[in-house]
Amino acid sequence: MIEILSSGALATVQDLGRHGALGLGVGVSGAMDGMALAAGNILLGNDDGAAAIEIPVFPFVVRFGRGSAFAITGANVVARLNGSPIEAWWAHEAVMGDILEIGPPEPSPWRAARAYLSISGGIAVEPVLGSRSTQLRGAFGGHLGRQLRKGDRLPLAPTGGPPRLDCGLVPPALAMPLEIDGLPVVRALPAAEHDRFAPASLAAFWSEPWKITSHSDRYGYRFAGPVLEPLAPMELRSHGIVPGVIQVPHGGQPIVQMRDAQPSGGYPKVATVIEADLWRLGQAPIGSRVRFLKVDWEEAVEALDRNEAWLGQVRRLVGLRRLQERAA
Amino acid sequence: MSALGHVSLLGTSALLFEAPGETTLDAQRRIWSLAREAMAWPEVREAVPGMNNLMISLRRPPGAWAPLAERLRLAWDSVEPLPLEGRxxxxxxxxxxxxxxxxxxxxxxxxxxxxxxxxxxxxxxxxxxxxxxxxxxxxxxxxxxxxxxxxxxxxxxxxxxxxxxxxxxxxxxxxxxxxxxxxxxxxxxxxxxxxxxxxxxxxxxxxxxxxxxxxxxx
Missing domain, CATH: 2.40.100.10 (Cyclophilin-like)
Structure with a gap:
């Protein structure tokens, strides 16, 4: 068990998402930065998709109810274990009663908004419809279907994973940077209504920086920039959508659907952020600016392959390190 | 071609099939039928009906998406309506x-x-x-x-x-x-x-x- 001693808003239990319930109106949810979640789990010897705590607001403080290996990935946060500073993106060990305090991200070569606290064996809340991710809209999954609060106690897997490794990782934001003119880039594929926007609007969409407004959360990011005009007004029939879809409501300011996106919608879609770059956008802080880069199908699939190759490399390195420690 | 419906991309995660013509219950019965058929395809994680349209989410993106899009259009052409009746x-x-x-x-x-x-x-x-x-x-x-x-x-x-x-x-x-x-x-x-x-x-x-x-x- 771990106990939440202090939590900012919107910390939730997340895994890699809930698949197979779209037909009930249930979206996928899951970690906004799936790469960080998987990497933290690999460091600990967990399954890639073991449930962890996603932390977007700091500080976040927990007490360990039993000894356990843990790792903090995602944002480059300042963390302290019983007051002593510890590194993010490194595996650590806590004993029963230890207090872990996760502070805000500090300036670093990569900008990321969310931290993930992974624990050996994973957070053992009951899976609902096949996932431990919190479904905020449906108020189920995760811990009681809601964000975490002070005093919450989360169950851990009865037996943890393998012993802790003294090992860390270079974050994917450093290993696979993607920037143009100093601004983070996310790649996108044109969607069904792309060509029904005015040429000047499309030029602006693909070239201007877009600001992430304060009305942005796990459901979606609302962007501010040039007004995007359709060639003619569009009213579409409701249809399935996925995280990453970039809708343009009649006001002309795009909304990118994120992990808690509803599974269907009807606003015109100019493009879709590729699955391989959702983690990048998921880490972009409110108030920051990003660019959208047009890619084709082959590039989008290759980007996904690269993510998987990076995770494969991490898995291999951690495995080698484990063999080394066992031999020592 | 439009009589076969239109297929577009939702990133690399899903394809969206849109039936041609007006929104009708008859067309929706064919969408239900198409969903049932597409669910059996190995590439498809989930087939999700919308309003006279169908999203298929992919287990992993294939090297090319055109063949799958074509398969959806052809299947639409041949499906029999599925007359679901409930309460x-x-x-x-x-x-x-x-x-x-x-x-x-x-x-x-x-x-x-x-x-x-x-x-x-x-x-x-x-x-x-x-x-x-x-x-x-x-x-x-x-x-x-x-x-x-x-x-x-x-x-x-x-x-x-x-x-x-x-x-x-x-x-x-x-x-x-x-x-x-x-x-x-x-x-x-x-x-x-x-x-x-x-x-x-x-x-x-x-x-x-x-x-x-x-x-x-x-």
Whole structure:
């Protein structure tokens, strides 16, 4: 068990998402930065998709109810274990009663908004419809279907994973940077209504920086920039959508659907952020600016392959390190 | 080609098939049938009906998507309608007032009175075409085009559960509180989704809803 001693808003239990319930109106949810979640789990010897705590607001403080290996990935946060500073993106060990305090991200070569606290064996809340991710809209999954609060106690897997490794990782934001003119880039594929926007609007969409407004959360990011005009007004029939879809409501300011996106919608879609770059956008802080880069199908699939190759490399390195420690 | 329907990309996660022509129950029966067929394809994680359209989410993106798109179009051409029939539930609705904050927009757009909007809205029996949007939410077919009203310029950050709303030529009832781009014209009470039930959703495609006027508020 771990106990939440202090939590900012919107910390939730997340895994890699809930698949197979779209037909009930249930979206996928899951970690906004799936790469960080998987990497933290690999460091600990967990399954890639073991449930962890996603932390977007700091500080976040927990007490360990039993000894356990843990790792903090995602944002480059300042963390302290019983007051002593510890590194993010490194595996650590806590004993029963230890207090872990996760502070805000500090300036670093990569900008990321969310931290993930992974624990050996994973957070053992009951899976609902096949996932431990919190479904905020449906108020189920995760811990009681809601964000975490002070005093919450989360169950851990009865037996943890393998012993802790003294090992860390270079974050994917450093290993696979993607920037143009100093601004983070996310790649996108044109969607069904792309060509029904005015040429000047499309030029602006693909070239201007877009600001992430304060009305942005796990459901979606609302962007501010040039007004995007359709060639003619569009009213579409409701249809399935996925995280990453970039809708343009009649006001002309795009909304990118994120992990808690509803599974269907009807606003015109100019493009879709590729699955391989959702983690990048998921880490972009409110108030920051990003660019959208047009890619084709082959590039989008290759980007996904690269993510998987990076995770494969991490898995291999951690495995080698484990063999080394066992031999020592 | 358009008679075969149109396929577009939703990133590398999914393909969207859109049926040609007007939105009809007959076409929706073919969509249900197409969904059943596509679910059996090995590339497909889930086949999700929308309003005369079908999204197929992919287990992993294939090297090329054109063959899968072609397969969807051809399958659409050959599927037999699947005539799902289910139960009908009746929902009493309070139209207008605090629970219907966008009734004024529908009145302004349609040129009708609140009473006329309520009469027209509560007249049909609406078949559930698909579930989507949020847990338990039903997309309904058969709304009278006289009360069609464009989706809002900017989505509302939260509307309550039980909100009865109009988006374009469609209508529906929110199953829980959340953001919405539709025009809320009234409110009702019903639990559409309970994860402890099996199945968790109250209604499924082929079921239907009737709205009854409880009252119309100014």
């Amino acid at each position: 009908c539930i009746e929902l009493p609705v309070t139209y207008g007032g605090d629970g219907g904050p966008h009734m004024a927009d529908v009145i302004a757009y349609s040129g009708l009175t609140a009473e006329e909007v309520a009469d027209i809205h509560s007249a049909p029996t609406y078949p559930v075409f698909a579930l989507g949007s949020h847990p338990g939410y039903c997309y309904l077919g058969g709304m009278d085009p006289r009360i069609a009203t464009p989706r809002r310029r900017t989505p509302v950050l939260s509307i309550p559960g039980g909100a009865v709303s109009i988006g374009g030529s469609q209508t529906g009832v929110s199953a829980s509180a959340g953001p919405s781009g539709w025009n809320t014209i009234g409110s009702t009470d019903m639990t559409f989704f309970d994860v402890s039930r099996t199945p968790p959703a109250l209604l499924q495609p082929g079921d239907s809803i009737r709205f009854r006027i409880r009252k119309v508020l100014p």
